[in-house]
Amino acid sequence: KAGVTQTPRYLIKTRGQQVTLSCSPISGHRSVSWYQQTPGQGLQFLFEYFSETQRNKGNFPGRFSGRQFSNSRSEMNVSTLELGDSALYLCASSLPTSGGGADTQYFGPGTRLTVL
């Protein structure tokens, strides 16, 4: 079974531009979560999508948005890029199981975004 794939793997943008990152979850997984990883802040939760609906959201400004399609693929968008948005953006998919609590999340390799 193929793992989580993310495209592109590397991206260079300039301040003020916008960017769209893509994530294809493991086949059969319906939940997709996005995380930002930086040396200073570590891994921080951005948002989670399930059945095309945002189910949870982290503490990030509105410039960060996402969506999920009917085939569970997800995209995240960052508008008006700032230097501090340079990071590794990770996508993780999970089934999920019923009930509360975290499900096992499987991470993709990430998209390395550099903002100049």
Added chain:
Amino acid sequence: TQLLEQSPQFLSIQEGENLTVYCNSSSVFSSLQWYRQEPGEGPVLLVTVVTGGEVKKLKRLTFQFGDARKDSSLHITAAQPGDTGLYLCAGTSGSARQLTFGSGTQLTVLP
């Protein structure tokens, strides 16, 4: 905001040595997971612990969840260069689905 603090932040040891990484919080977690991340890759789940006092062993790796479910440790016996990587703990609380990650421990095992 729930915080998970990991220590040490960096660890460089010789092959064959033992080591322990700690993950501490003032908050109670319903479950705690340990991941390892290698350069250019996403984190890979090693183990999930859910019961206070639980101990899980995965070959040379031993994971323990504190009795109060506020802390956890990862012990590696006879470390090998292949163990090199960033070790991350992550917790969930209550019915929350998102993971709160620790700051990570960068382990380097020298041959």
